[in-house]
Amino acid sequence: MTKAIGLEVSLAIAEAVKQANVDVVAAYPITPQTHIVEELSVYVANGELDAEYIPVESEHSALSAAVGSSAAGARTYTATAAQGLAFMHEILFITSGLRLPVVMTVANRAMSAPISIWNDHGDIMAERDIGWIQIFAENGQEAYELTIAAFKIAEDRKVLLPICVNVDGFILTHMIEPVTFIDQKKIDDFLPPYSPALTLDPDKPATFGPVGVPEVYIESRKQCEQALLNSKAVVQQVLEDWGKSCGGKYKLVEKNGNDKAKILFITMGSLGETTMTAVKELEESGESAGQVRIRLWRPFPREEFLEAIADADELIVIDRALSPGAHNGPVAQEIKALLFNESKRPKVHNVIAGLGGRDVTVKDFQKMYAMAKADELGPNYLIWGVRSDA
């Protein structure tokens, strides 16, 4: 491993895709993802990356082309955000339904309307149920390393599912962070070329995507779900191996702060870094605060999560998306549903914070903590920072 260099995270992600030696990049620009595919086009243009770069005419076609190339047996990458992801919606289901290991970066961004280019998780939360593996990076190094690991996970014969690596738009994508690149040789050893089980091969003709009559549809969906559930073990294994060979250390669920803390923040994505500072300061002032970071969002790491919160009395679940009409954000819904049948159930507060790029600071987390202690966060959810004069 070499020295860290300061680099925009988007460019580090592009480097990861290059080092993964992809065969096809299907690209359509949307802020804040654009720098990734721009950089990849440069790599292809100057011969640093031997891949077909398809400058498609829409995100719908980006994912459709990705489906085609992956079905043909090629290692395939694309990236998008917000409206682009929503435009892919129909094909997202088809990618997982056809069991194609496409890797996609989602530079998380708020959904229109009103149009906002800034970060929240509204885009990916609207795509919770698509059968993709969904993983969240918290900083630049993670974004880089998880992108490479994503290919390994998705292409594992036991998995064969598409995967999206979520990186917070701007907060991560446009930030210059220290990133340590991994030796190409190490990556090549870790990630050999994609060897698919079944492709569109004239020597072994197969029919992809036939009509699912009522006699088989349920079973095929069940198989897909089972594949997603089974992928957890592979994700864990790959991240562990990755740690051993390349230095990064990743768990599906990570704890930070006092191990026995009574009040835990639950975070996903880059806000976790700010929370970490808040937790540290709270602890220094004698509070019992901790943090649990969810790295794998789909399949949800149920056992690991329950273990991580075993000693807590209260959880402050931070959501970066609204689920209108549901009385809780998507992450809180997940956690409440998970706890319902457990004998020990911590109290769950839900704070929806940072929508559309609104800043959430260390002070905000300290205030949330104080409010949780004083039981002022309310029984369901609280949208943080709504201006009363708005």
Added chain:
Amino acid sequence: MLNLPELENFEKITAKNIPTENYISPGHRACQGCAEILALGMVMKVAGPNTIVANATGCMEIVTSPFPQTAWKIPWIHVAFENTSAVASGIEAGIKAMSRKGRYSKELPNIIAVGGDGATADIGIQALSGALERGHNFLYVCLDNEAYMNTGIQRSSSTPYGASTTTSPFGSHSIGQTTWKKDMPAIAAAHNIPYVATANPGFHLDLMNKVKKALTINGPAYLHIYSACPTGWRSKPEKGIEVSKLAVQTKVFPLYEIINGKLTITKKINKPKPVVDYLKTQRRFAHLKEDDIKLIQEGVDEQYSKLLYLEGDTQES
């Protein structure tokens, strides 16, 4: 510019050397007398075993693939209704990259995207335009049965003027379809691709040779195939080929090809039959009055003169 080098040693398909092998098996579920499946079968005979097909949602997809059966003897993929050109782009790009990197060692396959008129002229036109513009080496086949048949005979932008469909029904206030058929081959040709042609299963050798040319040429090719649909047109199942022939003989569906921008009418109609002969074979036109038929006749004549003009015009330059 006019002659493509790939076509120099082009060996024509004739009654003597017509391919006999089928790549779509019998037992598919197309309606009796469906000319769309006949046309598709002809395309596949020419394409042969080293072919990958991306099929849009629609009749041909549904009737050939109810799991656990498949009528396809070659690799085939269905993804969605509107994206078959993008899927084909991906297949082509993927194989190209793998071949360059030494991971695909066989001869490059033919890549064919297949869509109905809805999948082509309406919902899928963007993906088609994108793929043609980018220059992928694939053949797009539009099977034009002039409506959305798979969902039950709704109008499309390729439905001809006056046809009654379930969303353009004739009634006391409507003639049926009120717009003229979208000129899809012209739209494809406007992308300046090397090969565009129209074909018709009633003229099977012409059709097959066009497929062969389209697959021989490097780059995107577009083939627009007239596909009689007895179910949607309310015509007699046994008359599919007869109706198809009439469409050409009446100049309703002229046969031509555009190679590198040069248009040639491949079946000249010097003594056309009246359009009414064609219209009366299908109950979708049964409500039309004399004046309507006159209007349609004028429209058909005008379209044909335009083709003649284009043919002459390009010859001069």
